[in-house]
Amino acid sequence: MQRAIALYDTSVGKKAVMAVSGAVMFGFVVGHLLGNLQVYLGPAALNGYAEHLQALKPLLWLVRFTLLAAIVLHLLSAHQLWVRGWFARGRRRYRVERSAATTYAGRTMWMSGPLILLFLLYHLAHFTFPGLAMSVGYAHSIGDVYANVVNGFSVWWVAVLYLAAQACLGLHLYHGGASMLQTLGLDHPRFGGVAQGIAKPLAIMIWLGNSSIPVAVLAGLAR
Ligand code: HEM
Numbered sequence: 001m002q003r004a005i006a007l008y009d010t011s012v013g014k015k016a017v018m019a020v021s022g023a024v025m026f027g028f029v030v031g032h033l034l035g036n037l038q039v040y041l042g043p044a045a046l047n048g049y050a051e052h053l054q055a056l057k058p059l060l061w062l063v064r065f066t067l068l069a070a071i072v073l074h075l076l077s078a079h080q081l082w083v084r085g086w087f088a089r090g091r092r093r094y095r096v097e098r099s100a101a102t103t104y105a106g107r108t109m110w111m112s113g114p115l116i117l118l119f120l121l122y123h124l125a126h127f128t129f130p131g132l133a134m135s136v137g138y139a140h141s142i143g144d145v146y147a148n149v150v151n152g153f154s155v156w157w158v159a160v161l162y163l164a165a166q167a168c169l170g171l172h173l174y175h176g177g178a179s180m181l182q183t184l185g186l187d188h189p190r191f192g193g194v195a196q197g198i199a200k201p202l203a204i205m206i207w208l209g210n211s212s213i214p215v216a217v218l219a220g221l222a223r
Helices: 002-008 011-041 043-055 057-091 109-128 130-135 145-153 156-183 194-218
Strands: none
Touching (some): 011 194, 057 109, 145 156, 145 194
């Protein structure tokens, strides 16, 4: 235990915690997308899938707790690394500063992360807590996930808000996925660059897949 705490105290340890918690969330986002894409198979498929998940209560709660722990650890280690970097930069304030990240996705990680968190709070209020959803003016039918998706995205500003959030998430995963693999050592040439070759296209597919749902509702393809 003491060794784990000592390791966490180092920047490498905090980066490892960020990478592992990020991998857990990445996995959730992929699974959630695959589930949500069943909207294209119609109400029976999506609602049947949601019912099936509800029936697996212990598993559902295990996933919820794991996800919550991953979010807390990711935020905590990100914040601590940022504070460390801030103090380190403070000591060299007269030197020319250059961000280590060269891509737009990398330079905006500090902003896309908090925006995703805000989106998540809104998203839970929208779909998961019916009382809250109704209080902000949505029609919400318990058990009819398909209708909730269609009703929600039929409101143009809700669809636009989701599209903006998916762009943030896509950018965050585009950079985060690649640095996660680097931290975990999976970008080693021994693996033939396969991991890196998958991370970025996967982030683009997640962005396109998630964004397609509000677009399909607005276009009348899902109703
Ligand atoms: C357009 C994209 C998305 C759609 C259509 C969507 C749809 C939904 C729906 C319908 C639910 C409620 C499921 C139910 O009541 O059984 C839900 C729950 C949830 N969504 Fe999403 N989602 C999207 C994107 C995301 C993203 C990007 C994240 C994470 C960053 C996310 C995280 C969650 C979480 C944590 C829950 C709660 C799951 C639970 O009940 O424990 N969703 N989503």
